[in-house]
Amino acid sequence: MHVLLIEDDIEAARFLIKGLCESGYTVDHAADGRAGLLRATEGQFDLIVTDRMLPQVDGLAIIEQLRGREIGTPVLVLSALGSVDDRIRGLKAGGDDYLTKPFAFAELLARIEALLRRPSAPHVTRLKVEDLEFDLLARRVTRAGRELELTARELKLLEFLMRRAGQVVTRTMLLEGVWDLHFDPQSNLIDVHISRLRQAIDRGSDHPLIHTVRGSGYVLRSDG
């Protein structure tokens, strides 16, 4: 997977490049907006990670130019501007995700992964991971043929995880995706909700499906 990183903060960039390379990505780096735009329009990338405030050409302007030239490469915006409106503006400009500095590298990695492996198509009506089945039309979930009683919110949470089966999903991604909240409450809300869901799904099973990834979040996958 080929990632273009546009970041003028050299030290932060070096860290990101190192981390992404270790995670198996090929990374190109541009240190200012103009170089970044040039690289983005000429090269073939699977993903662009750009800082919001860049010398010469602003991050949002880069996205607008790319979208104007019908280049649909997913873009993740990194920003030191964290207010709600900045986020809205970033997404309106055509960004696919928005991450406020400072962030944990694991958060960035999970979001990159999510952007590269877009969730299964929306017209799918059944999701299946091992013996866990989710009938999206009837909103019915069975584990090994046995029907599970879940609340509407638990169903939404489970659908989010199953559509991204095998991917790490962070707490903030869950807050954004399931509850549409774009800020961090102080309490360990997500952990409590996941543990309830885990109780419902994995209790009495030899093969737990929901796993905690230390320092990152959660993943739903079939292997132990």
Next chain:
Amino acid sequence: MRLGLFNTTASRLSVGYTLLVTLAVGVTLGSAYLLTESLITDEVDLIIDSELASLEEKFARSGLAGVTDEINLRIDSWGRIGAVYMLADSSFERIAGNVTHWPFDGMPSEARPEFEIATIEPGRRAVHPVRAAVRTLPGGDLLLVGTDISQGRRFAAKFRVATLYGIGLSTLAAALAGFWFSYRLARRVEEVTRTCQRIMAGEWGRRLPLAGANDEFDALAASVNRVLDRLEEQAGTLRATFDSTAHDLRAPLHRLRTRLEALLWHSPPLEPAARESIESALREVDHLQRTLATLLQIALAESGAPLASPSAVDVGALAAELVELFEPVAGAQGVALDCRPESAAIVQGNRQLLAQLLTNLIENGLKYVPAGGRIEVAVRRLADSVRLTVSDNGPGIAAENRARAVQPFVRFGAGAKSEGSGLGLSLVAAIARLHRGRLELESNDPGLRVVVDLPA
């Protein structure tokens, strides 16, 4: 607020204007009518007087026979043109003249009596009003001279009708002009009011329209627009200041976090103790960044900068969602968290900020309310606002401390755990203010009740 057509200053003015026009036209035409009428009567009286004078003179010169001749002569020469003569004796018996019998019951009491006379005119019978005067001649005979006043009467009647039409039409014209004037005025004022409301609602780029008439309204609109330009410019400067402050503080924090995180990838792996302290330092950085974000948010709200891109938010539904989100955590603490939402409690606002407000209030409750306690979130629609109430039966805040509680970095009671930023209620107050709402801390007897009124 929409202005009704009849409660504007302009329409009141135009009603007054119409009344004034009606009065002025009425007085003018009315006095012209009265003046004309008296002129006509005077003219008639003058003719009658001069006729009488000449007949009396004739009597003085030639006696009764002379007057009789003169009357007969005048009747012949004047024919039916309107002169009426009668000479009668003291018992009102006719001696001469063109009237068949004495028209009055004895001597008339008025100086200028009026009576009606019937004549046969070609093809029809007509009644003519006559104005007359009577003189007693030396010797006791009576001399009556009159004039047909039907023409004058007709003229007066026509004048009256014309006067009434004049008053009616000018009243109508004044009312129409007033209505049109006040309609135009009300429309322009309403346009200004509506634009101002939209600007207040967040369309900061909008300006008052200029009609191009170069009138006082355009001058007013231009002045208001200049004020708005200045405000927008200041908001922009403020925004840029906040942005650069945020950037200048977040960027080094990001580098700090990055360096710390890079240490964790060190190979060979660090000892567990070193790892532990790096992770603890990372948590501190995250806490610092959260406090910074909250402070910037508070400062931005307090600066009076407008709420960017507001949209319709159902506070009732939002409260229900957040209570559902927090319910497991509250349950784990042994605190009952209930919600009594009213549906379709819509306010114009920012969903994320309102969610943050609710989150802070619920988290605040969870921080202070002991196990076995209760937190209740209620949303109620009022006439023109939405009332959000978060009440608990925890220790509450003493009355004298309540005003201070919303100030930054103020914490109360032993229940306050140190990880709180002390900014929770300040941010709540700031978000409420940003939504032009009101925040009130009250006693819940026992406990704390936080009431937030948000204009709908």
